[in-house]
Amino acid sequence: MAAQEPDRANRSARRAREGRPARAPTIHDVAARCAVAASTVSRAFSHPERVNAATRERILATAAEMGYRPHPLARALPSGQTRMLGLLVPDITNPFFLGLIRGAQRAAAAAGYTIVLADSDECDETELTALDRLTRAVDGFVLASSRLSDARLREADSAVPLVVVNRRVPPVPSVLIDSAPATKRAVEHLASLGHTRFAYLSGPRASWSDARRWRALQSVARRGDLDVVRLGPLPPTVDGGVAAADAVLAEGVTAVVAFNDLLAIGVLRRLRELGVSVPGEVSVLGCDDIFGADFCDPPLTTLAAPIERAGRAAVDLLLRRLDSGPSGGRHRDVVLPATLTVRDSTGPAPVRRRDERRNEPTQVTATS
Structure with missing residues (x-):
């Protein structure tokens, strides 16, 4: 030779x-x-x-x-190891996932691993196809805001180690951003400003986070004798928010809580086009505190999520699973709190609308 x-x-x-x-x-x-x-x-x-x-x-x-x-x-x-980890996200263009990708990448690199990124385009079948194709190329997966059913996630977890972000599917380990307490504070913030009727712009139908956020809003609204209207499901994009803004005005609400910041930014854009003052006539509140939320006009009040930290925690959980073997590293959740960040897009409810609704009965409704 x-x-x-x-x-x-x-x-x-x-x-x-x-x-x-x-x-x-x-x-x-x-x-x-x-x-x-x-x-x-x-x-x-x-x-x-x-x-x-x-x-x-x-x-x-x-x-x-x-x-x-x-x-x-x-x-x-x-x-039997590739030293590579799969990271699947539903929309790579959503700034929320940029922080998560950065956190996952840094944690993986520190442990000598490489991240392989895939975008499922908000489609469960595309996500499942990516899982199937990458299973032999990676040692495990982090699935962020997965659109797969619980049954499919458990089936996938039986074939390759998984960690899910913003899903709870026992026995699959998960990293959860707990927005329920911050959602309560957001509603209390709006109520303190005199808002008694507001709209919730809901996200994708398969979103686990959206369902939890809606339940939290309903619970707080009932206790506070407030009226909340659900509009959606909507694509979690700026265009989705632009399209929903006219429906918001038709509902006669004085405030909007959006599933994510992109929807909220779309609402801001459309209201500005229509000459509707924010927060003078309508207050707008988002969720995630993505990069650029504080650059809006006006700067966006939002629920700030520890996104990069969630990415690091997810990779750490996955690596612990890989180190502990098939029988270890399961049945564990990491819960990270969200916080309310108040900026200029929320303000006192318009006096005229507040007076108009003073003697009207309140209710919690959901409009699809």
Whole structure:
């Protein structure tokens, strides 16, 4: 095998003379230089304890000199690990997930792992397809705001280790951003400003967070004798908020609570086009405190979520599952609190509308 080395060297020199880029060295190039079998080079990287110490050091030094780096999937064949983690999000263009991706990436890199990112485009079938295609390429998955059913998530978890973000599907470990207490404070904030009737712009029908937020709003509204109208489900985008703003005005509410900041920003944009003052005529409140929420006109009152921290926690949970083996690392949730951040998009209810509704009966309704 060593006799092949001059031929490879001659081919590399010929490439250089012809101005063609030199190809990346392969495991066979390293083996030829060291006069060993390619399988010995592979073991030096994947199972170093099975290679003679002197031979192993010569192989590693030669590989470093030649610039050879073993492919992660090739290394996974003997070791059973790729050192890669899958991260699936429903909408990569949503700034909420940028913080989560950043947190997951930093936690993975610190542990020597690489993140493989996939966008399911708010579609459960696309999400399931990505899971199927990536299962052999990664050691485990973080699924953020998954749109899959509980049954499908449990089935997937039986095939590859999972951690879910903003879902609770026992026994799958999860990271939950608990917005219920902050939602209560948001309603109390609006009530303190004199608002007695407000709208909730709901998110995707399959969103677990949306259902929890709606239940919290209903509970607080009933206790406070307030009237809350549900509009949706809506796509959680700026365009979704623009489309919903006219329905908000038709409902005669004085405040809006949106499923996320993108919907709230869309409402702000449309109300501005219509000449409706915010917060003079309608107050607007979002959720997530994404990048840019404080740059709106007016700056957006919102429920701030520890998004990057959630990404780090999800990867930490997944790595603990991988370290503990098939029987460990399950039945655990990490709960992170959201907080109310008050800015200029909420203010006192209009006096005229407040007076008009003073003697009207209150109710909690849901409009789809």
